[in-house]
Amino acid sequence: MKRIYLDHITSTPLDPRVFEAMKPFFMERYGNPSAMHQEGLMARDALQKSREQAASFIGARRADEIYFTSGGTEANNLAIKGVAYASQRNGNHLIISTIEHPSVMEAAAFLETQGFVCTRVPVDREGRLDPEQVRAAVTDKTILIATHYANHDIGVIQPVEEIGRVAAEKGAPFFCDANAAAGWLPIDIQKIGAQLLSFTPHRFYGPKGSGVLYRNRKARLQPIIHGGGQENGRRAGTENVPAIVGAGLACELAGREQAERAAHAGVLQKRLIEGLLEQVPYLILNGPPAGPRRSPVNVSVSAEFIEGESQLLLLDHQGIAVASGGSCVSKSLKASHVLKGIGLDEALAQGSIMMTLGRENTVEEMDEVARALAGVAAKLRAMSPLWDQFQKGRIDSLVKPRPKTDGRMNPLF
Amino acid sequence: MKRIYLDHITSTPLDPRVFEAMKPFFMERYGNPSAMHQEGLMARDALQKSREQAASFIGARRADEIYFTSGGTEANNLAIKGVAYASQRNGNHLIISTIEHPSVMEAAAFLETQGFVCTRVPVDREGRLDPEQVRAAVTDKTILIATHYANHDIGVIQPVEEIGRVAAEKGAPFFCDANAAAGWLPIDIQKIGAQLLSFTPHRFYGPKGSGVLYRNRKARLQPIIHGGGQENGRRAGTENVPAIVGAGLACELAGREQAERAAHAGVLQKRLIEGLLEQVPYLILNGPPAGPRRSPVNVSVSAEFIEGESQLLLLDHQGIAVASGGSCVSKSLKASHVLKGIGLDEALAQGSIMMTLGRENTVEEMDEVARALAGVAAKLRAMSPLWDQFQKGRIDSLVKPRPKTDGRMNPLF
Amino acid sequence: MADDKQMTPYTKTVMDHFLNPRNMGDMPDADAEGTVGSAACGDIMKVFLKIQDNRIVEAKFKTFGCGSAIASSSMATEMLKGKTIDEALKMTNRQVVDALGGLPAYKMHCSVLAEDSVKAALHDYLRKHPEAVPAGYVVPSKEEEQAANAQTGHGEH
Amino acid sequence: MADDKQMTPYTKTVMDHFLNPRNMGDMPDADAEGTVGSAACGDIMKVFLKIQDNRIVEAKFKTFGCGSAIASSSMATEMLKGKTIDEALKMTNRQVVDALGGLPAYKMHCSVLAEDSVKAALHDYLRKHPEAVPAGYVVPSKEEEQAANAQTGHGEH
Numbered sequence A, B: 001m002k003r004i005y006l007d008h009i010t011s012t013p014l015d016p017r018v019f020e021a022m023k024p025f026f027m028e029r030y031g032n033p034s035a036m037h038q039e040g041l042m043a044r045d046a047l048q049k050s051r052e053q054a055a056s057f058i059g060a061r062r063a064d065e066i067y068f069t070s071g072g073t074e075a076n077n078l079a080i081k082g083v084a085y086a087s088q089r090n091g092n093h094l095i096i097s098t099i100e101h102p103s104v105m106e107a108a109a110f111l112e113t114q115g116f117v118c119t120r121v122p123v124d125r126e127g128r129l130d131p132e133q134v135r136a137a138v139t140d141k142t143i144l145i146a147t148h149y150a151n152h153d154i155g156v157i158q159p160v161e162e163i164g165r166v167a168a169e170k171g172a173p174f175f176c177d178a179n180a181a182a183g184w185l186p187i188d189i190q191k192i193g194a195q196l197l198s199f200t201p202h203r204f205y206g207p208k209g210s211g212v213l214y215r216n217r218k219a220r221l222q223p224i225i226h227g228g229g230q231e232n233g234r235r236a237g238t239e240n241v242p243a244i245v246g247a248g249l250a251c252e253l254a255g256r257e258q259a260e261r262a263a264h265a266g267v268l269q270k271r272l273i274e275g276l277l278e279q280v281p282y283l284i285l286n287g288p289p290a291g292p293r294r295s296p297v298n299v300s301v302s303a304e305f306i307e308g309e310s311q312l313l314l315l316d317h318q319g320i321a322v323a324s325g326g327s328c329v330s331k332s333l334k335a336s337h338v339l340k341g342i343g344l345d346e347a348l349a350q351g352s353i354m355m356t357l358g359r360e361n362t363v364e365e366m367d368e369v370a371r372a373l374a375g376v377a378a379k380l381r382a383m384s385p386l387w388d389q390f391q392k393g394r395i396d397s398l399v400k401p402r403p404k405t406d407g408r409m410n411p412l413f
Numbered sequence C, D: 001m002a003d004d005k006q007m008t009p010y011t012k013t014v015m016d017h018f019l020n021p022r023n024m025g026d027m028p029d030a031d032a033e034g035t036v037g038s039a040a041c042g043d044i045m046k047v048f049l050k051i052q053d054n055r056i057v058e059a060k061f062k063t064f065g066c067g068s069a070i071a072s073s074s075m076a077t078e079m080l081k082g083k084t085i086d087e088a089l090k091m092t093n094r095q096v097v098d099a100l101g102g103l104p105a106y107k108m109h110c111s112v113l114a115e116d117s118v119k120a121a122l123h124d125y126l127r128k129h130p131e132a133v134p135a136g137y138v139v140p141s142k143e144e145e146q147a148a149n150a151q152t153g154h155g156e157h
C-alpha cells in the first residue's frame, strides 16, 4: 500500500542527491576535521564547503558566521543560552512569544531557574506577534528578543523584519528560529536583521543530526557544549561530517528549488484546506488562512466533538501519516500550548490534527485525505458522547453554532 | 599510495556492516520516532533496539538507562552539567583529575563561572589517579566525582572500580568518561559502579554524530538541551535515527569482537613501541608501559629536540596519519595539558606525537612507521638549533643524559 | 516504506479494541449510566449498564478520547458482562490494563478513567437501588463523586 | 582514500618552504646571529647573517618548531638576501605572511618570530658595528631585547 506522508515538519526523507554526497564520508573520507593529516584536511575542506553553502542559503556574508550543531533544538538552545550566559553582566531579561517551539520555551524556562527573567508576549488569534508589544516588553535589562519565523504547529508567519527593526532600535540582539520556515519560505538574513538565526536541513530533505546557527560576529555567544575548539570555539565535539556535508548540499538544493517547492506546497495546501472544510462538518482551520500569513506547508485543523490522537491512529491505519497535538512531541499528548496561545477552545485543541506537506505529495493525495478524514470523523463521532449530546441538542457547536431559536441551547459543556 | 592511518582516537572509518544497517533509515524509514504513525513507530522501534544493544554492551540492566546524544563531548557535558544543575540544592563541589578530556575540563570550568567549585586532583607520572587522593578531596558539598576510564592522549587506564568504591562510600555519584576506552577495553558498568558513563561509537567503527550516556535511575540528571520529551526528557531534539541505529550495531559488534580487536592492537602496540625506541634515538614513551595499565591502542611518544607538528606533517607527507599535541583538538597547538599533568618537561611535550591503532593496521605498518619516524626525526634534528646545541655539548638530553664526565654539562636550556 | 509489518504504538489487543470496539453505542433503556472526564482534558467516558438480579447483563460505552481511552472502555465493558455488582465494584484499572496487555506509562490514566466510569455507573444504579448495595459498601453521593473525580483531574464538567 | 589530491593545512608556498626549506643550516663564519623563542613555547628560531658593505649577502636559519615556523624562517631568510641593513630592519612579519600566501590566524606568531629573529641577528651585527647603524635607529641592548621578547612570549630562555 502506497502511504500518504503528511508529517514533513517532524521529518523528511533524505534527498537521494544528498545521500550520494554524504556517502564517501562514512567509510572513505572518515577523517576528523580537527586533525592535520590528509584524512583530516579532506574533512575540513568538506566542512568549509558546507559552511559556504549554508551561508549563501540565508544570504549570510561570511561562511564563518555559520555554526553547525546536531539539530534545530540544539541550535535554539545554543542561541538562547549562549547569548544569555555571554550577556550575564549586561542584563538578565529575555523576550519570547507564548507560542514558541518547546526548544525555545524550555530553554527560557531553564534560564529562569538560573536567575534570568523571561517575558512571554501573547499573540493574536491567528498566532501573530505584534512588534509593538515586543517593543513594550523591552527593558534596560533585555539581552535577547527571540521568536520564530514560522510556527511549527499552525504555520503562522511572524513579522520578523519588523521585530528585527524593533530589536535594532532598542539595541537588543534578535534571535530568529527559522526551523519551521527554512526550505519553504525565502530567508534573507540581511532583511530580517537578526543577529542569530537557526534552522535544520532535515526539514527540507537534508539529514537528521544536523542543525545550523547563523551568528553575526557582533553577537556575543558562549558555547553550551564545552570542550575542544571545534566550530570556532562555539560548539565542541567531533563534527558529524557526513551530516554536515549533507546539510550543505540540502541548503544549496533548497536555495535553488525553494520557490518551486513552495508553489507546489501552496497548491496542495489550498486544495487540502478546501477539501477538508467541504467534506468534514464542524471542522475549523487553526491559524491564518492560506496565503501570505501562513507557511505553504502547514494545515492544522480541529474536528469538533472528537479527539486528535484517535483521528491520527485511524488515518494511519488507512495509510495516512499525520501529527496530533504537540507536533514534534506528540508523545506528550497535552493539547498544544500553541493552540492555547491563540485562544482556541480546549476541546477543539484536543481535536486538532496537523498535516505538513512535502514535495512528493500530490493533488490526488489531498483529495484522498479529505475523504478519509470525513470517514474517520464520522466513525469517531458515532462513538463520541459529545456528538451524541450535540445531536440531542443539549450542547452546541463552537465551529458552527445553531441559529438561536430558543433559550435552551447551552454552550459546550 | 596506500596510507597508514594511526589516528583512530579522533575518528574511525564506519564498519561496512554498520553502514548497511543505517542505510534504510535515510530515505525509506525516515520517520520521526516521536510520531505515532507507521513511519514514526518504525523509527521508534529501531531506537529501542539500539538502546538494548548499547545497554548490553556495557552490562546495563535496562535499556532505559541509555540516553543517546550527538557525541562523546555532548554526553560528557550532559553528565557533568546535568548532575550539577540537578544537585544544585545539595552542593556545588565537583572532583575531576588534572588530565581529563577537554570536554570534561571545560564543562567543569564553565560551571565554575556559575558558582560551582571544582577540585582537580593531580595524577602520578604515568597519569594514574590515586583513589585515596580522590577520597581526600570529597567534602560534604561534593555532588560529583568524574574521571575517565582511559586517557585520550597517553592511554593510561584509571582505577575506576576503586574510584567507584570511594564514591559509593562517600555517597557521591561517580561519572566515568569511557570515550577513549569503549570498544577497546571491556566495560562492565556493574563492576565500575558508576552512576553515569559516557562513550561514543565513532571510536569503534560506529557513525559520527552519536554518543551514549548511561545513567543509573538513581542519579538525578537535568537536560542540557531543552525542548521536546525525547530521550525520556533528558535530551531534546529530533533523534538522529540513522546514527543511533549505527551506534547500536557498532556496540553489538564491538561487544562481540572486543577481545580480538584489543589483542590485535596490543600486538601492534608492542611492536610499534619497541620499533620506535630502537630506531629513533632520544625518544620516550609517554604514559605507562604497554600492559595492563595502558590502553592497547595508544602510543604516545616524544622525540627530543624537535617539535610535534612538524613531525606530523612530514609523516603525513610520507603517507602516515598521526596526531600531535592536544589529540582531538590538534588545532590548538598548545602542549597538551595531559602531558603537563604527568609532569613531562615542556620541550618534550612540544615534541610529542600520538598514534592510535585500529583493527585494519598491520605489523608491517608498525615497522614502516618506526622507520619513517627515524627519518623524520633525523631531518628535523638537522634543522633544529637545539640538536645543534646538544651535539656541541652545550645542553644535555633529558631522555638519555650523558654520563657526567665533567662539570660543563648544563640542563636543557 | 521498507516493509509491510504493521507497527502499533500500543499492544495488539489495544489496537484491536480501538479499531473494533466492543459494546460501543447507546443504551436508551439502561438501568444506570455514569460519565467521567472532560473534553478539555481530552477524554470523556460514558458507561451504560443493564442489571438483572444484581448481575450485569449488558454494558455499553461511548467515549471521546484517544486510542487507549477507547480501547480501555471497550475492554472494561467487555469484562463487566456477567459480573455481580459486588464483583464489578472490585474491578480495578490494573485488571483492565492487564487484559489489554499493558499500556504505556503516560496512558495509564485511560484505564483509571475506565474504572471510574464503571464505578460511576454502578453508583448511579446503587443510588437508585439501595437494596442492592453490598454489605459494608458506602455509595458516595453524586456530589461527592464529582468532587473526587475533579480532584483526580477527570471530573465531568 | 577517495582521491589523490594532496591536501595541505597551509598554502602551497608554506608547504613548499616547509618541505624544502631554503637557507637551512649552520653558518660557522656568520657575521651575526640572533635567536628567539623557547622550546617550552614550541618554537626556537636562529638566524645567521653574512653582511658585506651594509648589505646581506647570505642568510641561514635553524628552527625548532612547527611547519609554519620552519616555512617562515625559510621565507624570511630568502627575503633578506640582497637587502641593505636599513631595508632588512624594515621587514615585517606581514611581508613574510604575504610572501607565504597567508598563514592561519593561530599561526601568525610564527611570522612574528621570524621578524624578531631577523631583527635579533641584525641587532647583533649593529652592536658589533655601530658605524653601520642607520641614522635615527636605536639598537636595543641584548638585555633589552631579551626582555622585550620575553614579554611577547617568545624570549630565548
Ligand SMILES: Cc1ncc(COP(=O)(O)O)c(C=O)c1O
Binding pocket: A009, A010, A071, A072, A073, A074, A076, A101, A103, A148, A150, A151, A152, A177, A178, A179, A180, A200, A202, A328, B236, B237, B238
Ligand atoms: C519552529 C521550530 N523550532 C525548532 C524545532 C526543533 O528542531 P529539531 O527537532 O530538529 O531539533 C522545530 C522542529 O520542527 C521547529 O519547527
Ligand SMILES: Cc1ncc(COP(=O)(O)O)c(C=O)c1O
Binding pocket: A236, A237, A238, B009, B010, B071, B072, B073, B074, B076, B101, B103, B148, B150, B151, B152, B177, B178, B179, B180, B200, B202, B328
Ligand atoms: C576521553 C575522551 N572523552 C571525550 C571525548 C570526546 O568525544 P567526541 O569527540 O566524540 O565528542 C574523547 C574523544 O576521543 C575522549 O577520548
